[in-house]
Amino acid sequence: MATPEPVLEMHGCTIAAADEAGHGRVRDVDWCVLSGERWVVGGLPGSGKTRLLETAAGLCPPLAGQVRLLGRDVATLGEREARVLRRQVGFVYGDGGRLMSHLTLAQNLALPLCYHRNCELEAVADELDQLLAAFGLEAMARRLPSQVNPAFRQRAALARALALQPQVLLLDNPLAPLNTAHTHWWLDFLNGTDIGWPCPATVVAVTDDLRPWLDVAGRFALIRDTRWLVVGGRERLSAPVEPVLRELLAAGNART
Numbered sequence: 049m050a051t052p053e054p055v056l057e058m059h060g061c062t063i064a065a066a067d068e069a070g071h072g073r074v075r076d077v078d079w080c081v082l083s084g085e086r087w088v089v090g091g092l093p094g095s096g097k098t099r100l101l102e103t104a105a106g107l108c109p110p111l112a113g114q115v116r117l118l119g120r121d122v123a124t125l126g127e128r129e130a131r132v133l134r135r136q137v138g139f140v141y142g143d144g145g146r147l148m149s150h151l152t153l154a155q156n157l158a159l160p161l162c163y164h165r166n167c168e169l170e171a172v173a174d175e176l177d178q179l180l181a182a183f184g185l186e187a188m189a190r191r192l193p194s195q196v197n198p199a200f201r202q203r204a205a206l207a208r209a210l211a212l213q214p215q216v217l218l219l220d221n222p223l224a225p226l227n228t229a230h231t232h233w234w235l236d237f238l239n240g241t242d243i244g245w246p247c248p249a250t251v252v253a254v255t256d257d258l259r260p261w262l263d264v265a266g267r268f269a270l271i272r273d274t275r276w277l278v279v280g281g282r283e284r285l286s287a288p289v290e291p292v293l294r295e296l297l298a299a300g301n302a303r304t
Contacts, residue, residue, distance in 0.1 A: 052082040054116070055216055055250050056104055061113030063100050074100055077113065077276040079269065081252060083215075086238075088261040089254045090296040091271035097254035098141075100271070101218050104252065105139050106130065118215065135164055138209030138248065142221040145205020147193040153204045154180060154189040160211045175211075182245035183207040199230040206234075213246055219253035223260055231260055238264050258285070258296045270296075 058079040065073035073096035091097045102108040106122035147156045161172040268279040
């Protein structure tokens with residue numbers, strides 16, 4: 049069997065704070081995600097999880113260190129190279145996925161298809177229909193995001209992120225606004241349930257509640273007081289010694 053290739057590498061990275069230019073939010077990040085791995089990074093609210101994910105995706109440069117995505121140093125890429133690389137990375141924000149508020153769900157899902165192929169909506173109509181059907185969004189395709197339940201907005205954001213069938217999926221606390229039924233749909237999809245659209249083999253999620261992810265991820269890391277800590281596999285979560293880790297594992301108990 050071939051040795052898995054690194055998909056994401058971060059070496060000596062300091063992650064910039066979202067609201068303080070020049071200040072580090074997460075320090076000393078050394079991380080390697082191999083092809084086919086499922087990682088979950090836990091951290092309390094405001095710990096820098098979103099900015100970590102944005103840095104990993106090449107959307108935000110680190111204050112220090114190097115980020116390599118799919119074998120490429122993102123700091124050295126030109127605009128065209130960066131655009132080609134972004135096709136291979138799906139990114140889903142939390143709280144509704146940051147859909148374009150003036151576009152219908154169908155138009156939102158078509159955006160990456162039309163942008164990267166430089167074509168009109170009509171040219172991707174068949175593919176768009178398949179995407180809407182796979183994610184259960186057909187009935188609300190012509191609605192604006194504001195007219196749709198937040199859980200389906202989140203699902204639409206996932207569909208948009210996967211429209212180009214990327215190699216890597218990055219998830220920013222996607223389960224936070226969801227009820228039990230919608231959470232189960234996401235976890236089933238990530239665990240391999242066939243919905244008619246592929247899920248990337250490599251997935252990285254950040255969260256403030258680790259419990260729903262225990263059966264999805266094989267590797268875990270932690271942001272603790274601006275510091276980066278690789279926890280390891282599931283077996284390392286059975287008797288956690290880190291107070292923050294215990295809190296993130298107990299978060300689900302408070303909701304059940």
